[in-house]
Structure formats: structure tokens, C-alpha cells
Amino acid sequence: MVVRVRLRVDPIKCKAHGMCGELFPERIRMDDWGYPVVDPRALSDDLLDHARRAVADCPRSALRVDLIDQPGARERPDDPH
Amino acid sequence: MDTGTSADRLLPARPVPEDLDAHRAAFGQRPVVDPMAMVDALDESGLRGRGGADFPTGVKWRAVMEQQNGGDAVVVANAAECEPASFKDRFLLTYRPHLVLDGLEHAAEALGARRVVVYTTRSHSDVEAALRAAIRERRRRDDSDRFIDVQVGPNRYVAGEETALVSRVSGQLAKPKVVPPRPFQRGIDRLPTLVQNVETLAHAALIARFGASWFRSVGTHRSPGTALLTVSGAVRRPGVLEAACDATVGAIVDRAGGVESEPAAVLLGGYFGRWVAVDRIWNRSIDADSLRLVGASLGTGVLAVTSATTCGVTETDRVLGFLARQSAGQCGPCHVGLPAIAETFHKVAIGQARPAAMDLIARWSNDVRGRGACRHPDGAMLFLASAMEVFAADLRRHLKHGECRFSAQPSLLPIPDAEAGWW
Amino acid sequence: MWYATRASGYTALVLLSASVVLGVLTSSRESRRDWPRFVVQSLHRNLSLLAGVFLVVHIVTSVIDPFAKLNFVDAFIPFIATYRPLWLGLGVVAFELLIAITATSLVRHRLGWRSWRVVHLFAYASWPIAVVHGLGTGTDTKSIWALVLVAVCVFAVVAAVIWRLARAGPRFTTLRTLGIAGGVTATGLLVVWMAAGPLQHGWARAAGTPADLLVGTGATPVGTSSSTAELAAGLSDQLTGRLVRSAASVTATLTDIRDAALQIVVVANADGTGTVSVTRAGARVCQAAATIGTSDVTARCGSVLATINVVDLGNGSIGGTLTTQKVSA
Numbered sequence: 001m002v003v004r005v006r007l008r009v010d011p012i013k014c015k016a017h018g019m020c021g022e023l024f025p026e027r028i029r030m031d032d033w034g035y036p037v038v039d040p041r042a043l044s045d046d047l048l049d050h051a052r053r054a055v056a057d058c059p060r061s062a063l064r065v066d067l068i069d070q071p072g073a074r075e076r077p078d079d080p081h
Numbered sequence: 082m083d084t085g086t087s088a089d090r091l092l093p094a095r096p097v098p099e100d101l102d103a104h105r106a107a108f109g110q111r112p113v114v115d116p117m118a119m120v121d122a123l124d125e126s127g128l129r130g131r132g133g134a135d136f137p138t139g140v141k142w143r144a145v146m147e148q149q150n151g152g153d154a155v156v157v158a159n160a161a162e163c164e165p166a167s168f169k170d171r172f173l174l175t176y177r178p179h180l181v182l183d184g185l186e187h188a189a190e191a192l193g194a195r196r197v198v199v200y201t202t203r204s205h206s207d208v209e210a211a212l213r214a215a216i217r218e219r220r221r222r223d224d225s226d227r228f229i230d231v232q233v234g235p236n237r238y239v240a241g242e243e244t245a246l247v248s249r250v251s252g253q254l255a256k257p258k259v260v261p262p263r264p265f266q267r268g269i270d271r272l273p274t275l276v277q278n279v280e281t282l283a284h285a286a287l288i289a290r291f292g293a294s295w296f297r298s299v300g301t302h303r304s305p306g307t308a309l310l311t312v313s314g315a316v317r318r319p320g321v322l323e324a325a326c327d328a329t330v331g332a333i334v335d336r337a338g339g340v341e342s343e344p345a346a347v348l349l350g351g352y353f354g355r356w357v358a359v360d361r362i363w364n365r366s367i368d369a370d371s372l373r374l375v376g377a378s379l380g381t382g383v384l385a386v387t388s389a390t391t392c393g394v395t396e397t398d399r400v401l402g403f404l405a406r407q408s409a410g411q412c413g414p415c416h417v418g419l420p421a422i423a424e425t426f427h428k429v430a431i432g433q434a435r436p437a438a439m440d441l442i443a444r445w446s447n448d449v450r451g452r453g454a455c456r457h458p459d460g461a462m463l464f465l466a467s468a469m470e471v472f473a474a475d476l477r478r479h480l481k482h483g484e485c486r487f488s489a490q491p492s493l494l495p496i497p498d499a500e501a502g503w504w
Numbered sequence: 505m506w507y508a509t510r511a512s513g514y515t516a517l518v519l520l521s522a523s524v525v526l527g528v529l530t531s532s533r534e535s536r537r538d539w540p541r542f543v544v545q546s547l548h549r550n551l552s553l554l555a556g557v558f559l560v561v562h563i564v565t566s567v568i569d570p571f572a573k574l575n576f577v578d579a580f581i582p583f584i585a586t587y588r589p590l591w592l593g594l595g596v597v598a599f600e601l602l603i604a605i606t607a608t609s610l611v612r613h614r615l616g617w618r619s620w621r622v623v624h625l626f627a628y629a630s631w632p633i634a635v636v637h638g639l640g641t642g643t644d645t646k647s648i649w650a651l652v653l654v655a656v657c658v659f660a661v662v663a664a665v666i667w668r669l670a671r672a673g674p675r676f677t678t679l680r681t682l683g684i685a686g687g688v689t690a691t692g693l694l695v696v697w698m699a700a701g702p703l704q705h706g707w708a709r710a711a712g713t714p715a716d717l718l719v720g721t722g723a724t725p726v727g728t729s730s731s732t733a734e735l736a737a738g739l740s741d742q743l744t745g746r747l748v749r750s751a752a753s754v755t756a757t758l759t760d761i762r763d764a765a766l767q768i769v770v771v772a773n774a775d776g777t778g779t780v781s782v783t784r785a786g787a788r789v790c791q792a793a794a795t796i797g798t799s800d801v802t803a804r805c806g807s808v809l810a811t812i813n814v815v816d817l818g819n820g821s822i823g824g825t826l827t828t829q830k831v832s833a
Contacts, residue, residue, distance in 0.1 A: 010259055011412035012454050013617065017533055022540045031448045033421070034533075035413035057542055061613045 350380025432483025
């Protein structure tokens with residue numbers, strides 16, 4: 001069974017330092033305000049090292065490599081409150 | 082099926098607050114129900130949450146049971162109602178607090194919860210007083226040694242969100258947290274926590290007495306029972322109504338006295354909800370399947386009607402500004418992005434933007450969705466998208482010519498001032 | 505060995521200053537095209553680690569070197585050393601702050617940002633303490649190259665801090681003004697202190713250098729080695745002086761012609777006992793019981809055996825020779 005992982009940013013911890021975008025442009029792009037937009041697709045093996053580097057170098061420890069399909073994650077777009 | 086008449090289950094016949102005696106006279110004692118039987122009844126009844134998420138109540142209670150795994154849990158009645166256009170929860174708590182408290186006690190019983198909380202809002206002091214009085218009454222009378230704790234949060238839009246509520250009751254700020262874990266997994270005191278809207282709890286209390294099939298005797302299969310609605314805007318008699326979930330929007334508005342002039346659009350659900358043009362919604366039933374066809378949902382039961390003399394663009398502008406100011410300030414895309422979008426939209430509304438501003442708004446809207454810890458930016462952007470669709474023609478005129486002759490009208494949709502006092 | 509201590513000390517200070525400058529710059533979130541943020545951050549970390557390496561060398565060599573008579577404990581408990589205790593102690597404080605900063609940075613992800621950050625802010629204390637330590641203890645402080653080096657480091661850090669504060673958002677106006685005013689004042693105070701303290705004559709003594717290490721009353725020469733710690737071995741010097749007879753004893757006061765600061769006083773008592781006192785520039789080098797022979801006097805000074813031959817030149821003046829040789833302890 002293949003374990004699929006993805007990169008996730010904790011939006012509360014993130015303070016737009018911008019290291020991640022420099023280190024992992026394959027999956028992270030910066031929005032107009034300097035905050036990272038993280039591609040939610042699964043990470044292939046060759047990208048894992050870059051992902052881990054971005055995770056390690058984030059000054060706020062706001063990035064994480066997570067298993068895909070975490071139970072309880074907020075997936076419903078209409079879920080307001 | 083008669084969809085136009087009132088179906089008063091939750092609301093009393095006369096608007097007189099019911100004390101414990103009156104409540105018992107109307108409904109009898111609260112029955113003791115076996116936990117599994119209670120959850121089964123909720124499942125069968127098809128009751129869904131009335132706090133905006135429309136989530137199946139039975140499933141929610143079961144999820145907490147599963148998480149607590151024989152251990153302790155916490156139950157919370159969410160009476161915060163920080164949605165400015167909604168008054169139904171406060172109304173219910175003023176006139177039938179004991180129905181809500183019955184529902185809360187059913188939940189506490191079913192989950193074996195030691196800690197029972199009602200969470201209300203700082204600026205709703207009369208509701209808080211009514212609640213405390215009702216709780217005192219029960220304690221004096223009673224039967225249950227269960228202590229109901231009243232917790233008070235700030236009147237901020239996101240303070241009623243369930244993780245914000247948990248955070249506040251846990252002694253921190255009423256700001257949303259990142260999920261997972263969701264409160265049903267780990268909440269107050271690190272225990273599985275059930276957060277349920279007060280209207281939902283009132284329905285649950287009635288289901289415990291009268292059964293699931295009774296509940297289903299009105300409404301549709303997907304949206305059974307009745308719902309409380311706050312009808313406001315350009316109607317003659319704005320207020321809180323109870324309607325079967327298959328009533329039509331037009332019929333409901335008629336019960337509120339109808340509209341003075343021609344209705345133009347309806348805001349459904351709340352400030353995180355959707356605008357729908359009158360011709361698409363007037364004869365449409367308010368059940369979920371029906372509303373989904375026009376991209377809307379009942380949300381917190383807000384039904385705000387604009388007329389031909391309302392400027393939808395200006396109303397949207399004001400609400401958008403409010404939503405931007407109500408950001409908890411934790412997540413960049415919301416805290417920085419929403420004000421940027423609101424400001425740009427405002428410039429469009431007053432005719433000081435270039436056409437490229439519309440593309441900018443569209444691009445930015447897309448960027449902020451899904452990138453907050455909670456769904457505040459998402460709700461705001463869906464609200465904005467619906468406005469841009471329904472008021473498209475008006476928007477084009479505003480872009481070119483600035484404010485229209487109706488822009489200076491007083492606000493139809495309430496925009497509360499910033500609350501003094503901290504999170 | 506003392507060379508190593510001083511060299512590694514100044515190197516560590518330069519590296520630490522560079523690291524602080526980069527740390528301050530990286531906190532501003534600005535970046536240039538040629539200098540990506542992760543590069544600046546990486547450089548900051550590597551320079552810190554390198555500074556740490558040199559710091560360890562600095563501490564180890566200072567303990568090993570017999571000059572200041574420091575032991576291992578002095579490196580960890582501030583202000584108990586015998587050599588310039590206050591100024592050395594500051595170095596210990598800075599060292600321990602840096603240990604805390606480094607340790608927390610290594611487990612940053614497990615610690616959580618807030619805790620890490622509180623400790624990391626101590627860097628703003630550690631650096632100035634290190635600078636003052638260097639200026640207070642350093643035997644090179646008065647030399648031009650050392651002054652220039654320290655001045656550049658101080659200027660770089662203060663400039664970086666002011667630049668960073670100037671870029672803080674509008675919310676931080678009070679902090680910004682206070683910070684800039686504070687930085688300028690602190691630098692001013694440093695200059696004033698330098699002029700009144702380390703750059704003055706007699707600083708070495710005022711700073712707490714043990715007396716037996718002090719050399720002359722003039723400017724402390726650069727490169728003072730451990731040879732002033734005790735009487736040197738292998739001497740063969742001419743002496744000149746005076747003889748004073750009293751009822752119970754005879755006192756010969758002699759000055760070394762080669763090393764005029766070296767003075768020897770021999771007291772020969774009637775009962776055959778005697779003492780030899782050796783001083784340099786008034787500070788005692790040695791005082792020991794003497795063995796009074798027929799024509800010479802011997803005394804043990806530390807690990808050195810001193811032999812003094814005295815010849816009466818008449819009129820109370822005497823001449824003599826001083827020979828010293830190393831003996832096993």
C-alpha cells in the first residue's frame with residue numbers, strides 16, 4: 001500500500017516569511033500578499049526532499065508533511081461555522 | 082400539503098416568555114430517554130443542525146459517542162448568534178428557554194457529559210439574563226443535579242464558530258483554531274465536545290417527547306420538520322417566524338407582511354450566504370434540495386429581502402466591509418486579503434475603479450478561499466460571488482457612474498459597530 | 505597559548521557580530537533578488553555555529569593557559585575567577601546565553617515558536633555582553649587593530665538594528681523611536697566608558713588583574729607572556745645596592761642592573777635565619793625563607809632556586825650577582 005503525503009501550511013502560524021516559496025516553488029507559490037498557496041496534490045518521491053527542507057527552514061514551523069485524507073479535516077467548502 | 086401556514090412547534094402561540102411552570106404545562110416533564118434510543122430517534126427524524134452547517138444531528142451525536150469511547154464528554158448549547166441579520170436564537174431563548182435547556186439535558190444524558198455549557202454573547206445581556214433565570218428556576222425545582230455553566234464570549238462574527246467557542250470556554254481567545262482536531266474529537270478540557278445550536282436542541286427536545294415520525298410529519302424527506310427564520314429587509318413586519326421546511330419564500334415573506342414595493346433580491350442564510358434574484362426564489366421551497374438548485378442554503382435562517390429601491394451593490398459593499406473587519410486576524414489571506422478585496426469592491430461601488438478591478442476581485446476571491454483556519458473567507462467570497470452575479474448590471478453601472486440614487490439609503494442589512502472589549 | 509585565546513576571542517566576536525547582523529536582516533522579511541531569504545538564513549545559522557566553535561576554542565585555551573590561572577569551573581560560573589572577575593564573568597554570561605540560544609534552535613520545531621523566540625531574543629543581550637567582556641578583559645584592547653575591529657562590529661550591529669527598526673510597520677512607532685534612541689545612547693555610553701576605563705592607564709589593575717601579573721606602571725605591552733608570573737630561571741644578573749646593619753639583622757637592598765624593576769631584599773638575622781623578598785615594580789614576585797651561607801644566600805622562589813652573592817664595596821654599598829635555575833617542583 002502506498003502512503004500518500006501532501007504538504008500543508010498552518011495558516012495561523014504562517015507569517016509570510018517567504019522561505020518556503022524560494023525552497024519549493026514546484027508546489028508553493030506566493031499570493032499577492034506574500035502568503036504561500038500550497039498545491040494540495042500528493043508529493044512524489046523526488047519532491048519529498050524539497051518538501052522536507054521547506055518544512056525544516058520555515059521560521060515559524062508552519063509547514064507540515066501530512067498524510068492525505070486526514071479524518072476531521074474541513075473539506076466541505078460550504079461549511080461556514 | 083399546506084405550506085403557507087405557520088407550523089408553531091418551537092414558538093409559543095403568544096409572545097410571552099415561558100417560565101418553567103408554563104413550559105411543563107405545555108410539554109410535560111422532560112422524559113428520560115435511553116442514550117441509544119435518543120440517537121436512533123434523531124437519526125430517524127432526519128433533524129439537521131440549524132447553526133448554519135445543516136449537518137445531520139444524529140450523526141454528530143454518534144461521532145462524539147464514538148470518540149469518547151465510554152469516557153467523558155462536554156456538551157455546549159451554542160447561543161452565540163453573532164450573525165447580525167439573525168435573531169431566531171435570541172428569540173427562542175427569550176420565549177422558550179426551557180425547551181432549549183431540555184434539549185441540552187437530553188444531550189448531556191445521552192453522552193454522559195459531566196460538563197454542560199451554554200455559550201452566549203457579551204452584548205446580548207438580556208438573553209444571558211433570561212438564560213440564567215431559567216437555569217436558576219430548574220435548579221431550585223429540581224430533579225437534576227446537573228450544573229449548567231453559562232459562558233460568555235465577545236460579539237464578533239467568528240466567535241460563534243465551534244473551534245472559537247471551544248477556545249474561549251477553555252480560557253483562551255474566541256478565535257478559530259486549525260482543524261483537525263475538530264471539537265467532536267478533542268474540544269473543551271481536551272474532551273470530545275458536542276457543540277449544537279440552540280434551535281437544534283429545542284427540536285431534539287420535541288423529538289424526545291413526540292418521536293421521529295411526528296417530526297417528519299411536515300417538511301421534505303431531506304429537510305424535515307420546521308425551521309426558525311429571521312425575515313428582514315424591505316418587509317412590513319420583520320421578525321422571527323417558524324415555518325415548515327417546505328414553505329416557499331414568497332409565502333414566508335407574506336406572513337411577514339409582504340414587501341412595500343417590488344421585491345428585487347433575497348439574501349438567504351446569513352452574511353456568509355447567497356443573494357438570489359427574486360424571480361428565481363420567490364416560489365421556491367426552502368428545503369435544501371430546492372435551494373441547492375439556485376446555489377443557496379438556509380444557513381442560519383436569515384431571509385433578507387431587498388426591494389426595487391434598495392441598492393444591492395451598496396448593501397453588499399457594507400457587508401463585505403463588515404466581514405473584512407471581523408477577521409480574527411490570524412491568517413494572512415483573510416486578515417490581509419479580505420480588506421484588500423473589500424476596499425477594491427468599495428472603489429467599484431463608488432465609481433473610482435478601473436474595469437480591471439473586477440478581474441482583480443475575481444482573482445483575489447479565488448486566492449483567499451480555503452486558505453484560512455476557518456471558513457470565514459470562504460463564506461465571504463461566496464456571498465460576494467452571488468452578489469456579483471445577481472447585481473451584475475448594477476455593478477456595471479456603479480463602475481461607470483459611481484453611486485446610484487438609492488446608495489444613500491439607510492442600511493437594510495444591519496452592520497454592528499466594532500465591539501469594544503477584547504476577544 | 506594566550507595568543508590562541510585572544511585570536512579565537514576576536515574571531516568569535518566578528519563571527520557573532522556578522523551572525524547578529526544577518527539575523528536582524530532576516531527578520532525584516534525583505535529580500536533581494538541575488539540574496540534569497542533562505543540563503544541569508546542559512547548563512548546566519550552557519551556563522552553562528554562557526555562563532556560557537558571559535559568560542560569553545562577561546563574558552564578552552566584560556567583555561568589551559570597558565571597566565572590567567574583559570575580553571576574549568578571559571579568558564580561556567582561567572583564572577584568567581586581570580587583574573588578580572590567582573591569582565592571575565594560577563595564572558596561566561598554571554599557564553600551561557602549562547603548555549604541556550606543554540607540548544608533551543610536545534611530543537612526549534614519541537615519547542616514551539618514562542619518559547620524558541622523568547623530565548624532567541626537573548627541574543628540581543630548576549631552580543632553586547634560579549635563585546636564588553638572583550639573590551640574589559642582583553643589585553644589587546646588598547647591596540648589600534650583591536651579598536652578598529654570592535655568598532656566595525658559594533659557599528660555593523662547597531663546600523664543593522666536601526667535599519668530594521670526603521671522598516672517596522674506603523675504600529676511600532678514607539679518601539680522604533682525607543683529602539684533607535686536606545687541604540688545610539690548605548691553606543692555613546694560604550695565610547696565614554698572606553699575612554700574612562702579600558703583605554704586609561706592602570707586599567708589592568710582596576711579591572712582586577714592579579715598583582716603578580718601586572719607589568720610596570722606604564723602601558724601594558726602587547727604580547728605580555730607568562731614570564732612575569734615568577735622569577736625567571738637561567739638568570740645571571742649583576743646587582744647593586746646598599747647594606748644596612750641593625751642590632752638583630754643585616755638588610756641588603758639590591759637592584760638588578762639588567763632589569764631595573766627587579767628588586768631583591770635580603771634580610772639576614774643574627775640567629776642565622778633570613779628571608780629573601782623579590783619584587784618587580786613594587787609588586788611582590790616572591791618571598792621565601794633564605795638559607796644564609798658564608799658568601800651567598802639561597803632561596804626557593806616557586807620552581808626556581810635563586811642564589812645571591814653579595815660583595816661589600818665599602819661605604820655601605822654592595823654589589824652582587826643573582827643566578828637562578830629551575831629545580832624540580
